Amino acid sequence: xxxxxxxxxxxxxxFEDAALLVxxxxxxxxxxxxxxxAYAPFPVxxxxxxLGLRSFKVAIITxxxxxxxxxxxxxxxxxxxxxxxxxxxxxxxxxxxxxxxPVTFELTVLGASLAAVFGMLALNKLPQPHHPLFNVERFKRxxxxxxxxxxxAHDPKFNLGEAARFxxxxxxxxxxxxxxxx
Amino acid sequence: xxxxxxxxxxxxxxxxxxVLEPGHTYASVTDKIAxxxxxxxxSLGWLAGFTLSFxxxxxxxxxxxxxxxxxxxxxxxNIPVGWGFAIVNFxxxxxxxxxxxxxxxxxxxxxxxxxxxINRFAEAMTLFAVACAGIFPLIHTGRPWMAYYMFPYPSAxxxxxxxxxxxxxxxxxxxxYGTVSLLFWFVGLIPDLAxxxxxxxxxxxxxxxxxxxxxxxxxxxxxHRYQSAYLLLAxxxxxxxxxxxxxxSFDFSIAIVPGWHTTIFPxxxxxxxxxxxxAMVLTIAIPLRKAYNLEDxxxxxxxxxxxxxxxxxxxxxxxxxxxxxxxxxYSGNKFDLYLTQMRFHGPYAHFYFAxxxxxxxxxxxxWFQKVRSNVPLLFLMSLIINLGMWLxxxxxxxxxxxxxxxxxxxxxYSATVWDYATFVGTLGLFTTMMFLFVRGLPAISxxxxxxxxxxxxxxx
Numbered sequence: 001x002x003x004x005x006x007x008x009x010x011x012x013x014x015f016e017d018a019a020l021l022v023x024x025x026x027x028x029x030x031x032x033x034x035x036x037x038a039y040a041p042f043p044v045x046x047x048x049x050x051l052g053l054r055s056f057k058v059a060i061i062t063x064x065x066x067x068x069x070x071x072x073x074x075x076x077x078x079x080x081x082x083x084x085x086x087x088x089x090x091x092x093x094x095x096x097x098x099x100x101x102p103v104t105f106e107l108t109v110l111g112a113s114l115a116a117v118f119g120m121l122a123l124n125k126l127p128q129p130h131h132p133l134f135n136v137e138r139f140k141r142x143x144x145x146x147x148x149x150x151x152x153a154h155d156p157k158f159n160l161g162e163a164a165r166f167x168x169x170x171x172x173x174x175x176x177x178x179x180x181x182x
Numbered sequence: 183x184x185x186x187x188x189x190x191x192x193x194x195x196x197x198x199x200x201v202l203e204p205g206h207t208y209a210s211v212t213d214k215i216a217x218x219x220x221x222x223x224x225s226l227g228w229l230a231g232f233t234l235s236f237x238x239x240x241x242x243x244x245x246x247x248x249x250x251x252x253x254x255x256x257x258x259x260n261i262p263v264g265w266g267f268a269i270v271n272f273x274x275x276x277x278x279x280x281x282x283x284x285x286x287x288x289x290x291x292x293x294x295x296x297x298x299x300i301n302r303f304a305e306a307m308t309l310f311a312v313a314c315a316g317i318f319p320l321i322h323t324g325r326p327w328m329a330y331y332m333f334p335y336p337s338a339x340x341x342x343x344x345x346x347x348x349x350x351x352x353x354x355x356x357x358x359y360g361t362v363s364l365l366f367w368f369v370g371l372i373p374d375l376a377x378x379x380x381x382x383x384x385x386x387x388x389x390x391x392x393x394x395x396x397x398x399x400x401x402x403x404x405x406h407r408y409q410s411a412y413l414l415l416a417x418x419x420x421x422x423x424x425x426x427x428x429x430x431s432f433d434f435s436i437a438i439v440p441g442w443h444t445t446i447f448p449x450x451x452x453x454x455x456x457x458x459x460x461a462m463v464l465t466i467a468i469p470l471r472k473a474y475n476l477e478d479x480x481x482x483x484x485x486x487x488x489x490x491x492x493x494x495x496x497x498x499x500x501x502x503x504x505x506x507x508x509x510x511x512y513s514g515n516k517f518d519l520y521l522t523q524m525r526f527h528g529p530y531a532h533f534y535f536a537x538x539x540x541x542x543x544x545x546x547x548x549w550f551q552k553v554r555s556n557v558p559l560l561f562l563m564s565l566i567i568n569l570g571m572w573l574x575x576x577x578x579x580x581x582x583x584x585x586x587x588x589x590x591x592x593x594x595y596s597a598t599v600w601d602y603a604t605f606v607g608t609l610g611l612f613t614t615m616m617f618l619f620v621r622g623l624p625a626i627s628x629x630x631x632x633x634x635x636x637x638x639x640x641x642x
Contacts, residue, residue: 018636025402038402041208042373042632048406058410066418077345080334085342092346099346102429106351106358109422113362113415117369120411124404127396134399142400143377145208145632 009132009180010035010152011163012139013172018044021147024170026050028151031166035155039133039148041141061119062112069111074104132180150178199486201296202634203478211479211631215624216381218474227473228617235613242607245600246321254324256600263583263595268322270575271605273430274458275315276356277451277571280423281459282308283363286370287419290412295637296487298630299479303470303619304463305367310615311462312360314608319352321604348432355429362422366415369408372398373629427455434578440517441525441582444509450502457495457541458571460488464564466616468557470625479626482555489554492567496545499574503542517587524585525577529594534577540570 015021018040025038029052038047048054077100081087086094121127133139133150142148149172151163160177167175249256259266282304289297320326332353334343343350375395382388398404431451434442464485471480510518525534544566547553554560580595619625 039400040402040405041212041377041400042629042636043405043409044402044636047402051402053403053406055406056410058407059414062411062414062418076334080342081345085340087344089344089346096346102348102351102425102432103345103354105425106354106422106429109418109425110358110361113365113418116411116414116418117365120369120407121396123407124401126398126404127393129392129397131397131399139399140380143373143380143398144212 007180008153008160009178010150010155010158011160011167011175011177012133012136012148012150013167013170013175014138014141015147015149015172018047018147020171021149022046022050024149024167024172027170028149028166032157033151033155033163033166035152035158037150037152039139039142039150041143041145041147044147055123057123058116058120061123062116065115065119066108066112068115070104070108072111073107074100077103132178135179135181136176138174138176199481199483200638201298201481201483202631202638203481204638206478206631206635206638208632208635211635212377212381212628214476214479215626215628215631216378219378219621219624220381220383220387222474224621225473228621232614232617235610235617238607238610239614240610241603242611245603245607246317248600249321249604250326254322256598257604258595258597258601260593260595262586262591262593263580265322265579265583266595267597267601267605268318269433270572270579271608272315272318272322273451273575273579274572275311275318275608276359276430277427277455277458278462278568279308279311279315279359279363279459280427280452280455281463282306282311283359283366283419283423284456284459285463286366287416287423290416291420295634296484298634299476299626300463300467300484300488301630302367302370302627303466303616303625305363305370306616306619306623306625307459307462307466308363309360309367310612310619311459312356312363313615314612316356316360317608317611319356348429348436351429352433355426359422359426362415362419366419369412369415370627370630371623372396372408373400374624374627376400377628378624424452427452439582439586440515440521441506441510441578444506446502446505446509450499450506453495453498453502454571454574457492457499458568460492460495461564461567461571464488464492464560465568468561468564470620474620474625476626479631485557485560486551486554489548489560489563492564493545493548496541496548496567500542503538521582521585525581528581528585530577530581530584533573534581537570537573537577540566541574544570 013024015024021038021040022044025036025047028036029050036051038044038051040047074097078095081096081100082094089096092099133142133148138146139148149167149170151158151167153160164175164177257266257268259268282301285297285304286301286308289301320329323329331337332343332350372395375391376398379388379391379395382391428448428451431447435444435447437443467480467485467488471477507522510522525531544563547559547563553563584593584595586592
């Protein structure tokens with residue numbers, strides 16, 4: 001039994017529309033399942049709340065990236081034009097900070113944007129070329145017009161029969177088990 | 183939605199034209215947009231357009247190769263007009279890019295639904311326009327292989343850039359703008375690339391789109407972070423786009439040349455950028471929706487809204503022109519007064535009057551609903567405004583430089599055939615990339631169109 005379970009990723013069910021998926025996700029969360037994930041072809045309103053997702057990590061990473069870009073940028077300009085290579089330009093003070101602001105601003109935006117994108121990808125563990133769900137033939141439609149809810153096998157409450165029955169109980173169609181092929 | 187046929191000729195109804203024609207489902211929008219990339223056979227029109235664009239692009243490579251062999255002497259630039267076409271074209275192209283970011287970022291923050299079907303190709307337009315813009319300052323240096331001197335790097339010579347110079351600000355502004363536009367565009371593309379991966383029939387397509395999609399599977403956890411990142415990027419791109427043309431205007435307004443040294447330049451440049459950018463979006467959208475039957479997605483509502491934005495920004499630009507004139511009179515500065523006189527009566531006066539005709543008089547037709555809903559006329563006006571904005575930069579660069587403070591420094595400028603070849607060549611680069619883009623990537627965001635479908639179902 002244990003051996004079989006290690007090859008099982010979870011159970012997935014398919015839904016016709018977004019509202020059904022949100023309801024099913026909320027019920028699964030209520031039923032105590034925690035290692036669940038929903039799949040939709042577009043960001044569905046209310047789905048994050050239904051799954052109990054509340055993460056601000058991307059925002060924090062972006063803030064750090066922006067601060068690094070801005071402070072680093074200004075500090076670098078200061079170091080270059082005051083310490084490393086001082087030049088007298090029209091008698092302006094070496095630390096002519098207003099003239100440093102445009103580059104500081106651009107580097108703030110650059111740092112924050114790079115952090116937002118790469119932070120998001122890293123937290124999402126992308127790129128990830130393969131995923132067990134790709135073994136499910138119908139899952140192709142998760143990027144087209146269908147909605148999926150997967151209860152994962154490593155959830156402490158997971159039991160194959162119960163999870164499948166639960167999904168059928170919340171009007172999921174084509175409930176199938178997801179094999180992890182390695 | 184009512185069951186009866188709506189009276190289409192009623193203006194009240196026409197003004198409420200939806201941003202997505204009714205009757206579409208998730209699958210139908212996916213099919214329609216993805217099929218342009220995946221299944222549609224190559225059409226003769228596409229091939230002809232691409233061939234023409236590519237030939238013009240080849241002309242650009244010849245022009246640049248000749249420039250590198252001979253130096254900038256092949257252009258019409260000399261003292262006193264050292265900037266000429268290169269800078270005119272740079273400012274023109276970078277301005278065109280601005281509408282893409284405005285549509286994708288600012289309209290996103292303002293929650294404008296009509297942005298959805300036009301943002302993808304408008305962002306692509308931004309990227310390609312920035313690529314065209316970037317060429318000019320690079321080749322204008324005369325020795326483009328030394329351009330890396332502008333970046334701060336620990337060189338063996340021990341020298342560093344001078345951060346008080348607007349030209350260095352430009353390097354940072356334009357390269358940041360290019361990078362952030364690319365990131366924004368790519369993040370928006372990820373879910374659609376996954377759609378293409380899952381629908382592709384050939385192995386090559388599956389591999390290419392599969393690698394680009396990076397394993398996106400529409401997970402709710404992913405969407406949660408994705409939306410947060412996308413919103414943050416929109417919030418970052420908004421001040422960025424305003425800053426870029428502001429910095430470009432600093433190239434002029436920091437200098438003391440008459441006609442350049444004015445505080446109105448930053449807002450007036452930004453408005454002009456958005457103005458010309460929307461004109462370019464229309465120039466692309468009108469043939470695109472026709473060629474690929476996308477009238478359901480890019481509806482009259484989009485075209486009319488873009489026409490209204492052009493009218494509004496055109497009025498801001500007109501205000502800028504008026505205040506340039508007013509301030510020269512009000513200041514009593516004799517150099518500014520003389521420059522204004524030269525704009526009206528000097529050797530380049532015909533450019534100035536053509537500019538007023540293209541940028542201020544023609545767009546006033548957009549006040550009329552009949553004009554805004556006339557597609558061929560809108561297309562023609564978009565071309566006229568593009569031309570007008572190019573003339574604006576020509577007037578700013580050339581008239582000021584030919585009429586400096588000292589009569590001994592006055593001169594004339596005329597472009598050579600190589601100036602024209604380079605400029606027209608970048609148009610070829612732009613359209614070549616546009617042609618490749620519409621067949622290689624979804625020109626409309628499929629994931630966002632599905633959201634629109636979901637919303638329109640809610641309101642049913």
